[in-house]
Amino acid sequence: MTPPSAQAAAEQKPTVLIVDDEPAPRAALTQILKQDFNILTADNGSTALAVINDHGVDLITLDLKLPDQSGSDVLKEIKRTHREIEVIMVTAYGTLQSAMDCVRHGAAGFLLKPFNASELLSISLQTSQKKQRLDRLRAVLAGNGALWGPEPACTSAWQDLMADYAAQMKGGLLEVSSRETTSPLVQLVSDLLEATDRHLANHGNRVSFYATLVANKLELPLAEQQILALGALAHDLDLIRATGRPILQRDDDRTGHRPDLGARIGRAIGLPAEAVQIIALHHERWDGTGYPFALKEERIPLLARIVALAQSFDNLTADKPGANPVPIAKALEQIERQSGTAFDPSLVDLFSRTMREQPPQQ
Numbered sequence: 001m002t003p004p005s006a007q008a009a010a011e012q013k014p015t016v017l018i019v020d021d022e023p024a025p026r027a028a029l030t031q032i033l034k035q036d037f038n039i040l041t042a043d044n045g046s047t048a049l050a051v052i053n054d055h056g057v058d059l060i061t062l063d064l065k066l067p068d069q070s071g072s073d074v075l076k077e078i079k080r081t082h083r084e085i086e087v088i089m090v091t092a093y094g095t096l097q098s099a100m101d102c103v104r105h106g107a108a109g110f111l112l113k114p115f116n117a118s119e120l121l122s123i124s125l126q127t128s129q130k131k132q133r134l135d136r137l138r139a140v141l142a143g144n145g146a147l148w149g150p151e152p153a154c155t156s157a158w159q160d161l162m163a164d165y166a167a168q169m170k171g172g173l174l175e176v177s178s179r180e181t182t183s184p185l186v187q188l189v190s191d192l193l194e195a196t197d198r199h200l201a202n203h204g205n206r207v208s209f210y211a212t213l214v215a216n217k218l219e220l221p222l223a224e225q226q227i228l229a230l231g232a233l234a235h236d237l238d239l240i241r242a243t244g245r246p247i248l249q250r251d252d253d254r255t256g257h258r259p260d261l262g263a264r265i266g267r268a269i270g271l272p273a274e275a276v277q278i279i280a281l282h283h284e285r286w287d288g289t290g291y292p293f294a295l296k297e298e299r300i301p302l303l304a305r306i307v308a309l310a311q312s313f314d315n316l317t318a319d320k321p322g323a324n325p326v327p328i329a330k331a332l333e334q335i336e337r338q339s340g341t342a343f344d345p346s347l348v349d350l351f352s353r354t355m356r357e358q359p360p361q362q
């Protein structure tokens with residue numbers, strides 16, 4: 001009989017499902033992961049899908065080549081039905097491109113066969129720790145209505161959430177990898193977005209990247225660039241209210257947006273005032289027909305004008321569910337047609353030149 005303390009430890013361990021049709025890699029993965037994870041195995045895709053319906057699974061290592069269906073189809077099904085489960089693709093070198101495509105479809109990462117044991121253990125632990133952080137955030141976001149309610153309960157609810165989040169970070173078990181970020185606020189904003197929808201986090205990260213390119217060209221002071229990077233990442237913070245529902249709509253119209261709510265959240269978690277302004281005002285338009293205040297031209301803060309442009313460009317070009325991405329040159333033409341109406345003309349010039357000089361990979 002298992003002693004009670006050992007049983008309790010087993011219950012606390014995250015559970016990994018190893019999906020591979022060959023016994024040797026299954027045994028190798030089991031050997032490497034068994035100290036830190038409860039192990040389940042499956043030798044084909046349909047068994048894997050049945051196992052995740054019957055057991056609480058945190059992490060899956062998923063072979064790209066399975067006898068009954070492709071690993072990428074299994075991944076898509078898992079992300080459709082159990083989007084909170086993290087998946088690491090396992091592949092041979094010859095199918096590396098397919099594994100990278102899987103990352104676009106929601107895999108947390110990929111591993112090449114033959115396994116490097118320490119790399120495998122490290123990516124598995126990091127991924128399951130991130131899942132624990134996101135699960136906890138998802139539970140709080142869904143369960144604490146005060147987060148979305150009136151002051152002063154709202155700010156106090158956000159402070160509780162942040163204290164809980166900080167305690168997890170200090171707990172050792174949930175230590176973040178040094179690669180993830182240097183600033184705790186960047187990490188929190190990024191996790192809040194990802195807990196809601198991975199595509200929302202990706203959008204925020206890309207918008208932050210495009211905005212930073214513009215800031216560099218403008219030679220803004222470093223402190224201002226850092227605030228811009230954070231505000232651009234957080235610009236759609238209002239959408240974390242939609243936890244549990246996939247965010248499919250493109251956000252270049254008013255559908256579903258509450259910039260006042262986003263700004264309130266930003267203030268409550270302690271973002272700098274200029275970053276909160278970005279959240280509040282990035283739906284304003286140069287010609288004064290935007291919202292929420294119909295501000296015109298230079299009455300719209302520069303950083304909000306930059307983010308308005310960067311996020312529209314990303315909405316046009318990003319490959320995300322429900323979107324139909326257009327090539328970069330076409331997207332720039334569309335942006336240029338809105339110079340002087342939606343966007344600041346001098347920023348449109350600068351942005352177009354910058355993007356044509358160093359186009360992002362599409």
Ligand SMILES: [Fe+2]
Binds near residue numbers: 236
């Ligand atoms: Fe956006």
